[in-house]
Amino acid sequence: MPNHVNSFEDIKIGDTLGPLELFVSKDQCRAYANTMGMGGAGRFTDDEAARKEGLPGMIIPGNMSLGLLSKLVTDWIGSSNARLTRMSTTYRVPVQPDHTITIHGFITNKNPADRTTEIDVWMENEEAERLVTGTATVAFRK
Amino acid sequence: MSVNYDPELINKVFEVTEPVEINAEEIERYCAALGETNPIYTDAAAAKKGPYGGLVAPPSFAVTMRNGRNFFQSVPRFGRGGFDAGKDVEFVAPIRAGDRVTLSSHVKEIYEKTGRSGTMVFVVIRSTLKNQNDEVLAHIDHRFMNR
Numbered sequence: 001m002p003n004h005v006n007s008f009e010d011i012k013i014g015d016t017l018g019p020l021e022l023f024v025s026k027d028q029c030r031a032y033a034n035t036m037g038m039g040g041a042g043r044f045t046d047d048e049a050a051r052k053e054g055l056p057g058m059i060i061p062g063n064m065s066l067g068l069l070s071k072l073v074t075d076w077i078g079s080s081n082a083r084l085t086r087m088s089t090t091y092r093v094p095v096q097p098d099h100t101i102t103i104h105g106f107i108t109n110k111n112p113a114d115r116t117t118e119i120d121v122w123m124e125n126e127e128a129e130r131l132v133t134g135t136a137t138v139a140f141r142k
Numbered sequence: 143m144s145v146n147y148d149p150e151l152i153n154k155v156f157e158v159t160e161p162v163e164i165n166a167e168e169i170e171r172y173c174a175a176l177g178e179t180n181p182i183y184t185d186a187a188a189a190k191k192g193p194y195g196g197l198v199a200p201p202s203f204a205v206t207m208r209n210g211r212n213f214f215q216s217v218p219r220f221g222r223g224g225f226d227a228g229k230d231v232e233f234v235a236p237i238r239a240g241d242r243v244t245l246s247s248h249v250k251e252i253y254e255k256t257g258r259s260g261t262m263v264f265v266v267i268r269s270t271l272k273n274q275n276d277e278v279l280a281h282i283d284h285r286f287m288n289r
Contacts, residue, residue: 022177032175037210062226063205067176070202074180079192083233084201090228090285134228 004078008115008140017076017105017119022068024060029097032064060095065132069121072103073136085116086137093131100126105136115140145263147218151249156216161242161274162207169199169239172206198236204271204280205229207245214247220263220288227264227287234278242274250283263288 005011033044038061042049047057066089073084095101102124109118116139123132173184178200181188189197208214217224237243250268254261265286271279 028175035171035175036206040210062229063202063209064176066205066229066231067172067200067202070200071176071178074183074200078180079182081193083193085234086230086232087202088228088230091226 003076005076005080005082005138007080008082008110008112008117011107011110011117013107013110015107017072017107017121018103020072020075020103021100022103023100024064024095024097026058026097029058029060029064033061036061036063038063055094056096058097060097062089062091062132065089065091065095065123066134068101068103069123069132069134069136072105072121073119073138076105077138080140082138082140084136085139087121087134088136089132089134091132093125093129095123095125095131101131108135115142145220145252145254147252151218152251153248155246155248157213157245157247159211159213159245161244162211164199164237164239164241164243166197166239169197169203169237172203173200176200176202194236194238196238198238201231201233201236201280203237204233205231205282207243207269207271213245214267214284217267217286218249218252218265220265224265224286224288227285229285230283232281234280235273237271237273237279241279243271243279245269245271260289 030045033039039045043053044061050058070087104122106120108120119136121134121136122130182192183200186197247269250266252265267284269282
């Protein structure tokens with residue numbers, strides 16, 4: 001399991017990124033929402049307000065999930081000669097704080113012509129249910 | 143059932159925002175909120191020797207530009223409010239402290255989909271982020287789900 005990529009040549013289809021296990025507390029969720037100016041939407045800061053919207057309780061902002069999935073990829077890139085050029089996400093199931101979430105990545109494609117690689121990324125809950133799925137593209141400089 | 147909307151909405155820029163000035167503290171707060179520790183985003187001295195020659199924001203910072211700002215007020219809504227269903231982001235160039243970022247946005251597409259919970263209407267808004275030098279930083283497709 002490579003935690004960092006060294007070069008484009010080293011990558012193999014089927015290589016994995018992570019898994020990265022995280023416990024996101026309600027306070028961390030509120031801190032993100034308030035820091036990023038999203039505190040006004042109660043669903044990210046208050047269980048009661050979230051339930052009024054038909055949610056099971058407070059949820060983690062989609063942007064925070066996108067940020068965490070991107071971080072899995074940029075951590076893997078580290079300081080190597082590569083760049084995250086695309087991230088696409090689908091929010092399938094609301095992500096609830098005060099739970100352990102696990103973030104995974106899996107290399108699905110490698111294109112030597114333009115030195116890019118495609119990575120499936122996803123976020124799971126304790127029941128291995130995929131809450132957020134996505135794909136990332138990383139481009140390596142020549 | 144088909145969704146009714148004015149076809150002239152599609153591809154027409156409905157909003158070009160005032161510039162949003164990005165400061166170093168904001169990037170620092172973003173990194174802290176996400177638990178970011180990569181020195182190219184958090185350590186000015188280390189970042190100077192890195193691939194961008196200075197501190198840059200993590201790529202995902204691009205999607206936070208709307209947060210807490212009243213952008214997209216004229217986006218068409220169908221049914222009871224919209225939820226964020228996902229995003230497709232193309233990162234073109236890094237955002238740096240001191241950048242003045244504008245978002246130019248248009249409706250890319252509107253479509254219907256029937257799932258387990260009934261019929262949903264998706265509105266895809268594409269925003270192009272540019273800096274003060276008119277350089278493109280990112281293209282963001284915001285997918286909003288209405289039902």
